[in-house]
Amino acid sequence: MEDLNIYSDNVDSENSVSELRSMPFSDEAEQSVLGAMIISRDRIPDVIGLISSGDFYIERHRELFETLTDLFNMGQPIDFVTIKRQLEMRGSIDKIGGLDFIFKLMDLVPSTDENSVRHYSNIVREKSELRKLINVSEAITKRCYASEDDVDDIIGSAEQGIINITQNRNTTGLSHISVYLDESIEKLEKLSDANESVTGLTTGFVDLDRRTAGLHPAEFILIAARPGMGKSALALNIAQNAAIMDRAAVAIFSLEMPGIQIANRMLSAQAKVSAERIKRGDLKDDDWPKLGEALAALSDTKIYIDDNSSVTATEIGAKCRKMKIEKGLDLVIIDYLQLMSSGMSGVNRQQEVSDISRTLKVMANDLGIPVIALSQLNRSVEKRDVKEPVLSDLRESGSIEQDADMVIFLYREGYYNEDCEEPNKTKIKFDKHRNGEVGSEFLSWLGEYTKFANWSGMRE
Helix, strand or coil, X not given: CCCCCCXXXXXXXXXXXXXXCCCCCCHHHXXXXXXXXXXXXXXXXXXXXXXXXXHCCEHHHHHHHHHHXXXXXXXXXXXHHHHHHHHHHHCCCCCCCCCHHHHHHHHHCCCCCXXXXXXXXXXXXXXXXXXXXXXXXXXXXXXXXXXXXXXXXXXXXHHHHHHHHHHXXXXXXXXXXXXXHHHHHHHHHHHHHHCCCCCCECCCCHHHHHHHCCECCCCEEEEEECCCCCHHHHHHHHHHHHHHHCCCEEEEEECCCCHHXXXXXXXXXXXXXXXXXXXXXXXXXXXXXXXXXXXXXXXXXEEEEXXXXXXXXXXXXXXXXXXXXXXXXXXXXXXXXXXXXXXXXXXXXXXXXXXXXXXXXXXXXXXXXXXXXXXXXXXXXXXXXXXXXXXXXXXXXXXXXXXXXXXXXXXXXXXXXXXXXXXXXXXXXXXXXXXXXXXXXXXXXXXXXXXXXXXXXXXX
């Protein structure tokens, strides 16, 4: 997918007036911001928290802004002498139109109080965003007229261009802790009044909910296992339970299984009808009523499936943002991470996986939803005597462990030893839990229905 350049909207001081009018900008606001930064050093943190040099339309304004921020970052005073020296070091005196321009700016500043400077800065930023939107629309228009690219690729580029702009504007400055303390107390009061132990989306499993208190906004959760342990089944069970029990809107991105197979699995799990019989169409008379009830229950959910096997992390982000706006979105499932591409070129696979995991974590945070990604562990686990996975098994998978809020491993002894006492007992290992305790819970594997059930055994 081709990236759109949304930043090439600036002009130099020699442009004609007609050219300057071709793009939205405010000369007065840009100069007011710069003048306030020169007069009052205390205003500089307010400004750089809202805008960057790329938000200025006029080249000499950008040059002076960068000069002032350089001085500020070096801890230097901001006055005519230091500004002149820094401009000389940058070779920028001619670029700003001479030193008289500095005095002109100081005379033009209407006010240097915090609210006024923030107001000027916001004007500069808004004009910059308008120019970026124009650049995106023009780039898309050219590609549409050229008719050389795939339509889906053009649409993806358009969505990504808009996302880049919105991500850049969704920034917040430092807030006093009292803001978050008030929010925390308010939330605690609601939870206390509700008297519920599950404060997020339910997983549908009693012990998992007790361990996690549910799935919470902005959490990036990794479920990892060797093939055959049931990681896809667990993720689909969780999606199904959240959609039915909490009426959650769920997006499932399956890079491995086609949508019809996911639907069959969910029907089997919901109806408790053998997945193998559904696959073969070898159904008993009493299976049909069960399937009818399961079909009604699942059809009434807000589960959406994308089985595009070549979808990228960026495309998933764009699709999720669109779904959040149009239909609502409460939970995302991605099966599985190693099959994804970041869309980057010229990087090794470990770097690519790191970029994917970081993109998914940012998406979870930006959309305020839990994101569950599945990860397949490599064959090195099979070569050792103790097959139970540990965090070090993720080392070859980039920065997944660092990005994840929870790392959950699945391990079933019965997979390796059919003669063990409890072949269906599956250990759910929480080896990383940023907001809770690590440890293990257990589920019962009902392979006939590709489904997990609550386990009545002891916790670890």
